[in-house]
Amino acid sequence: MSVAVERPRASWAEPVRLLAVRTAALSTVELQKLRSDHTELFTRMVQPVLWLLVFGQIFSRIRAIPTGDLPYLAYLTPGILAQSALFVAIFFGIQIIWERDAGILTKVMVTPTPRAAIIMAKRSRRACAGSPRSWSSCRWRCCSGSRSPSTRSNCSPPPSPRAQRRLLRLPVHGDRRHRPDPRPADGRRPAHDDAAVLRLQRPLPIEIMPTWLQVISQVNPLTYLVNALRGLLVGPREPVGRLRCARRAAVLGIIGAASVMGKLVR
Amino acid sequence: MTTLAVECTGLVHRFGETVAVDHLDLQIAAGEVFGLLGPNGAGKTTTIRVLNTLLPAQQGSVRIFGLDIRRRALDVRRHLGYVPQQLSIEAALTGRQNVTWFARLFDVPRAERAARVDDALDAMDLLSVADRRAGSYSGGMIRRLELAQALVNRPDLLVLDEPTVGLDPIARAGVWERVRQMQADHGMTVLLTTHYMEEADELCDTVALMHHGRLQAVGSPTELRAGIGPEATLEDVFRRYAGAGLEDHSAEGVRNVRRSRTTARKLG
Numbered sequence: 001m002s003v004a005v006e007r008p009r010a011s012w013a014e015p016v017r018l019l020a021v022r023t024a025a026l027s028t029v030e031l032q033k034l035r036s037d038h039t040e041l042f043t044r045m046v047q048p049v050l051w052l053l054v055f056g057q058i059f060s061r062i063r064a065i066p067t068g069d070l071p072y073l074a075y076l077t078p079g080i081l082a083q084s085a086l087f088v089a090i091f092f093g094i095q096i097i098w099e100r101d102a103g104i105l106t107k108v109m110v111t112p113t114p115r116a117a118i119i120m121a122k123r124s125r126r127a128c129a130g131s132p133r134s135w136s137s138c139r140w141r142c143c144s145g146s147r148s149p150s151t152r153s154n155c156s157p158p159p160s161p162r163a164q165r166r167l168l169r170l171p172v173h174g175d176r177r178h179r180p181d182p183r184p185a186d187g188r189r190p191a192h193d194d195a196a197v198l199r200l201q202r203p204l205p206i207e208i209m210p211t212w213l214q215v216i217s218q219v220n221p222l223t224y225l226v227n228a229l230r231g232l233l234v235g236p237r238e239p240v241g242r243l244r245c246a247r248r249a250a251v252l253g254i255i256g257a258a259s260v261m262g263k264l265v266r
Numbered sequence: 267m268t269t270l271a272v273e274c275t276g277l278v279h280r281f282g283e284t285v286a287v288d289h290l291d292l293q294i295a296a297g298e299v300f301g302l303l304g305p306n307g308a309g310k311t312t313t314i315r316v317l318n319t320l321l322p323a324q325q326g327s328v329r330i331f332g333l334d335i336r337r338r339a340l341d342v343r344r345h346l347g348y349v350p351q352q353l354s355i356e357a358a359l360t361g362r363q364n365v366t367w368f369a370r371l372f373d374v375p376r377a378e379r380a381a382r383v384d385d386a387l388d389a390m391d392l393l394s395v396a397d398r399r400a401g402s403y404s405g406g407m408i409r410r411l412e413l414a415q416a417l418v419n420r421p422d423l424l425v426l427d428e429p430t431v432g433l434d435p436i437a438r439a440g441v442w443e444r445v446r447q448m449q450a451d452h453g454m455t456v457l458l459t460t461h462y463m464e465e466a467d468e469l470c471d472t473v474a475l476m477h478h479g480r481l482q483a484v485g486s487p488t489e490l491r492a493g494i495g496p497e498a499t500l501e502d503v504f505r506r507y508a509g510a511g512l513e514d515h516s517a518e519g520v521r522n523v524r525r526s527r528t529t530a531r532k533l534g
Contacts, residue, residue, distance in 0.1 A: 018340075025370035029356065029363070036358040036399070103352030107415075110318045110348040110425075111371040112340045265320055 015114065022113045026121030034125055044088065048080050056080075078229035082222050092122050096264070106265050115258035123254070221249030269296040269331075271423050271455035272317060276326035279312050286312040288479035289326070294472070296331075296422070299449060299456040301470035303463070305508045309479040310459045311351075311427060317457070318348055318425055331422055344372070347421030347454075349412045351428045357401030361392050364400055365414050372419030386414040390444055406437025410444060417448055424449075426458040430465065438462075442469060463500040473500070475507045482507035 034040060052073060060072035099105040108118060209217065217223045224245040272294040279287040287309045294300045302310045315321040316328060319339040328335045330342045355364050365383045374382050387393045390410040395403070400411060409429060416424060426445070430438040446469065449456055460466055466473050467487045474484045483490055483503065490503045 021373075022371065025367065028370075029359065029367045032363055033356065033358045101352070103350040103354030104356065106320065106350050106352075107348055107354045108371065109320060110343055110346055111368065112343040112373070113371055114340075262320075266315075 018112070019114050019117050019120075022117035023120045023124070026108075026113070026117055027124040030121050030125035031128060034128055044084070047087075048084050051080050051083075052076065074233070075230075078226050078233055081229055082226045085225070086222065092125070096122065100265055105261075109261065109265055115261040116254055118261060119254050119257045123250075221246055224249070270294065270329075271296040271298075271331060272300075272457065273329045274313075274317075274326065275328075277313070277316060277323055277328060278325035279309075279316055279321060280324060285479050287316065290479065290481060292474065292481065294455060294457060296455050297453050298471040299458070299469055301466040301473040302457065302459045302476060303461075303466055303473060303504060303508075304459075304476035308476040308508065310476055312479075313476070314425055314427055314457070314459060318346055319343060344419075345422040347416035347419065347424040349409075349416050349424075349426045349429050351431060353405075353408050353412070355400045355403075355408055355411055355415070357399065359400055360397050361387060361400050361403070361411050361414075362396040364411060365396075365418050368415040369418045374419060382418055386418040389417065389448060390414040391440075404437075406433055406440055409433060409437065409441050413441065413444060413448075420452055421454060423455045423457065426456065428459055428461065430460065430462065438465070445469075463504060467500045475504065477508040 056073045056076050059076070096105065105118075109115070228246055270293055272292060274290055274292040277287055277290040277292070278285065290309075290313060292313070302313065304310050312321065316323050317330065317335070319335050319342055323335060331345050333342050333345070335342050356367070359367070362383060365386055366379065369379050369383055384393060384396075387396050390413055392407060392410055392414060395407070400408065403411060413429075424445075429445075430441055433441065442465065445456065448454065458466075458470070470487060472484065473487050473490060475482045475490075483493075485493075487500055491498045491500060494502050494506060
């Protein structure tokens with residue numbers, strides 16, 4: 001005969017407390033692992049600098065991509081940062097598979113730990129591992145004559161508002177001449193045009209892209225992340241909407257990843 | 267009145283068309299060492315995974331210390347300690363960090379955490395090497411470290427999935443000596459799977475032989491041996507109940523063999 005030892009159901013606050021406590025515990029372990037391997041931080045720091053050094057220098061000289069008054073490196077850096085974040089995310093996704101094969105993930109999932117806490121702890125490590133990249137990218141950009149948010153006074157002057165507005169509408173690929181002219185036949189720009197661009201924080205002039213790429217760009221959180229970073233690094237400083245979009249994508253990602261964690265260990 | 271640590275009724279778990287666990291009825295009394303034996307693909311690991319909430323109970327009911335695993339999975343996990351078949355420690359962390367990690371995951375109060383971690387390490391004879399990186403431990407030490415992780419929350423039910431696979435006889439004896447000691451000290455229930463019959467014979471109060479997802483025989487090792495003949499060993503019992511139809515081509519079987527070999531290779 002079994003003896004019931006059921007406890008009264010926990011309050012609604014208990015899952016939130018569990019999530020916070022477990023995320024902290026798992027994050028500590030992730031940081032301890034990171035601390036034990038300094039090479040990881042170093043290699044992550046070097047990688048974006050190589051991108052900026054090779055592609056940044058070459059493309060800024062051949063001027064294949066028009067960036068208006070903005071230095072090409074300033075234009076490129078947010079994309080490099082977003083790309084680095086994506087690479088780190090992919091690497092940590094693979095690492096979860098290794099941990100599953102090693103049995104570590106299984107063992108953690110048999111503890112009273114919400115699945116989302118495991119994902120959030122991985123995110124915190126990812127953030128820490130990625131911060132040297134951001135630092136090195138911004139330093140390199142600054143040393144190369146572009147502006148850095150933390151050293152605005154030391155680097156080149158900020159681009160004009162007109163240049164900033166241009167940046168928001170510049171194509172990633174192709175020539176700007178191919179972009180449809182938004183001005184009406186009389187040559188006057190509609191009064192609402194610039195304001196609308198800034199208000200909506202429209203990412204890129206995707207109308208020049210093929211249709212399928214336009215669709216991908218619209219639903220791809222990285223598009224919004226790049227533009228939020230661009231807003232933070234080179235202005236105009238109105239990144240709230242974009243950051244909110246990136247945050248929503250992160251929450252959806254955590255929920256989605258947490259919901260498949262169970263399947264992963266089966 | 268006997269308190270039941272595990273109570274399974276009509277448990278079924280399928281992987282597609284394959285029935286891994288077929289209407290399993292299982293009862294494990296609190297405080298006993300229960301051995302789940304069977305050939306590869308018998309359904310032992312699937313059963314253990316359902317009991318520790320990694321797999322859902324597709325049919326039937328499972329209660330751990332009276333808690334329904336479907337409705338109270340998180341509470342069930344508070345009662346569990348688990349050592350999987352693979353070597354599952356973080357090699358980059360020290361032994362102490364590995365155990366502290368699990369102490370935090372099991373809500374061991376901060377005030378007594380350090381003492382409990384030291385106790386667990388001491389019980390496994392690892393206190394002197396606690397601040398060394400776990401990657402430098404020998405196979406036997408790693409297994410003992412895993413036991414320390416599983417025991418730091420003083421679980422009511424310790425689940426061991428082939429804990430001595432790949433260990434040399436001395437390391438194996440060391441692991442079992444410590445499990446026995448912890449079981450005697452804290453009166454926990456131990457559920458283990460093993461392929462070593464002499465181990466089950468010596469350590470288990472009750473043994474269940476599983477084959478094709480069903481229990482073929484349950485009893486104390488002495489009872490099961492007596493049922494075969496006066497000179498019978500537990501291996502003879504195993505052959506009698508599981509000897510027929512040992513062919514197993516399921517993916518689960520291949521995966522288990524691969525996992526065992528990987529573990530054995532890592533242990534050297």
